[in-house]
Amino acid sequence: MNSVLKQLLSMKSAIILLVLFGIVSGVATFIENDFGVETSWALVYTAWWFELIQVLLCVILINNIMKYKMYKIDKLPSFLFHVGFIFILIGSGVTRYMGFEGTIHIRDGKQENRVLSSDSFIQVSAIKDGKHLGYDHKQLLSSIGSNNFSFSFNLDKDTVAVKLKEFIPSASKKVVDDTNGKPMISMMVSGYGESENVTLAEGETYETSEYTFTFNAKPKDTTKSEVAITLENGKFFINTKEKLSWFKMAENKRGDYELGAKQDFVTGQLYTIGNVNFAPRYIGLKGKEKIIEDKNP
Helix, strand or coil, X not given: CHHHHHHHCCHHHHHHHHHHHHHHHHHHHHHHHHHCHHHHHHHHHCCHHHHHHHHHHHHHHHHHHHHCCCCCXXXXXXXXXXXXXXXXXXXXXXXXXXXXXXXXXXXXXXXXXXXXXXCCEEEEEEEECCEEEEEEEECCCCCCCCCCCEEEEEECCEEEEEECCCCCCCEEEEEEEEEEEEEEEEEEEEECCEEEEEEEECCCEEECCCEEEEECCCCCCCCCEEEEEEXXXXXXXXXXXXXXXXXXXXXXXXXXXXXXXXXECCCCEEEEECCEEXXXXXXXXXXXXXXXXXXXX
């Protein structure tokens, strides 16, 4: 037992752990660059074995100081090196367990008392008897590797169990064909300096500050100009009482529709009304909105 402990606390073990620490830290940097900060923290920085390496290094360095009496004046350089590294390791531990990382935005000449935490949380919300209830669970999620986790908590005397079903990095919603789907359209709407992906199922509406987009539905606000999208005999049409322009991206052609006339509503075209542009991404009779991974977020 003593021989094992002696080998574990030897200078050879310290060198091996230092090399391992450097390699792992380098790998973590590449993981952070390719998969994000949260992934590197989930896989390396918060892993128990990475913390064990640092604890063992700290113990070995302290043991070597005492064993080789490095506190003597003639061994001052070695003593300072060991003590410096020990303080670095202790500092990282204090930061890890007692500190927190966040972002604070302070405008010139202003004061701010709020910090946005860099920690990730699983947020659970519910409504019971008219009351809004919530719970936050700190949890790192990795773009690679396993993310299996489960936890439970009490919410107004009820026990709630949460278990991960699937994790989709850079998730986004997309409408795709589905045999059990329904008539749907998806389009990118831009204007007023902003862009938004809008999905409308048959019977739904979408409003901007000036216009109401309807899909086989009646507008809720009749004071706004209506952009009416209709489905008739399996074909999609668009109609509006204001000037509507079109641009065929594949052919690099553009023009204006006849005012108030019903026109085919198709993909591959950019439509413009006033200060608003919209381009259909999906137009189908059997569509369903699904959450997919966006390869280019």
